[in-house]
Amino acid sequence: MKKLGLVVAVLMLASPVWARVDIKCANDGNLVTVSYAVVGEPNRVSGFGLNITVDNGAKIKSISDINPKYWVYPGSIAIDTTVTPPVITDNGSPVRDPVKYPGGTLGGLDTNGVSIEMGALYDPPGDNSPNAPPTSGVLLKFRVDKTANVCVTITEDPTSGGVVLTNPTLNPDVNAPKFCFPSAVLCYTGMADYAQWEAAGSPVCWCYPRQCHGDADGLKQGSAALGYMYVASNDLNVLISAWQIKDPPKGPGITPAQACADFDHLKQGSAALGYMRVASNDLNRLIAYWQVKEPPKGAGVPANCPPGNRNP
Numbered sequence: 001m002k003k004l005g006l007v008v009a010v011l012m013l014a015s016p017v018w019a020r021v022d023i024k025c026a027n028d029g030n031l032v033t034v035s036y037a038v039v040g041e042p043n044r045v046s047g048f049g050l051n052i053t054v055d056n057g058a059k060i061k062s063i064s065d066i067n068p069k070y071w072v073y074p075g076s077i078a079i080d081t082t083v084t085p086p087v088i089t090d091n092g093s094p095v096r097d098p099v100k101y102p103g104g105t106l107g108g109l110d111t112n113g114v115s116i117e118m119g120a121l122y123d124p125p126g127d128n129s130p131n132a133p134p135t136s137g138v139l140l141k142f143r144v145d146k147t148a149n150v151c152v153t154i155t156e157d158p159t160s161g162g163v164v165l166t167n168p169t170l171n172p173d174v175n176a177p178k179f180c181f182p183s184a185v186l187c188y189t190g191m192a193d194y195a196q197w198e199a200a201g202s203p204v205c206w207c208y209p210r211q212c213h214g215d216a217d218g219l220k221q222g223s224a225a226l227g228y229m230y231v232a233s234n235d236l237n238v239l240i241s242a243w244q245i246k247d248p249p250k251g252p253g254i255t256p257a258q259a260c261a262d263f264d265h266l267k268q269g270s271a272a273l274g275y276m277r278v279a280s281n282d283l284n285r286l287i288a289y290w291q292v293k294e295p296p297k298g299a300g301v302p303a304n305c306p307p308g309n310r311n312p
Contacts, residue, residue, distance in 0.1 A: 020173045023154055029147070054153075059110055062109065069133035070133060104158070152180070242262070242278035263282040
């Protein structure tokens, strides 16, 4: 028994220190949120080196909502070393430049894969620093150009060192299961303007039975005593949040949630001035059924918007 105890003790000393980082994805239409969590350790992630790929012909179009704690981008940062001390002239982007670093770097935006490099630099250093990144949170978001039968795969990028903790003796296991877009986002399959749906971010709300009549959220407002309405202030607020926001390159574009106010499923504008998904035509649709009460208090909003196969 003593010999067994000694063997166990030796094995424990020889074993590497264990840690785990979970990386998960979730989506709102074609906008994918990448989050992380350090499991069982007080250590923080000091750097992320990840390869993100999508399959079935999809492309990654843009990166947004970048965690501000990971603001150092080694794969694209520009530093002027001709002055003392050196000065950062351009923070760059989390997406490593495949032209500048061709070996092992994925194709970049507008391809099926990006190599991500993000590091944390803060003062004072240490895991207990008030400026240290949290042990969990949103890392970034990215938008894909299609969602039908598309899966996302995230792996460590060996070229940039993968996922690194503040304690360099810890080599964490990275758990990043494949993420496939759920079938709920395919509710618009077969519609004549399916391409417009994907361009708008594949918003599930377009499948609501009254969405084309100004019902952005699919929900009623009001009371039994005064009457219920499907098109009211909540829907107007969605429209206001997206009002005349231009698509790239003239503007940032709208989110899938804001696209719920694109009631006519068309863009307005021009190539010269920019296109908008939410503008006067959508406002007119909302006005047409503004505060129309449901029976028995009123005629109600027709529940005939195709495909009409989803409710919130």
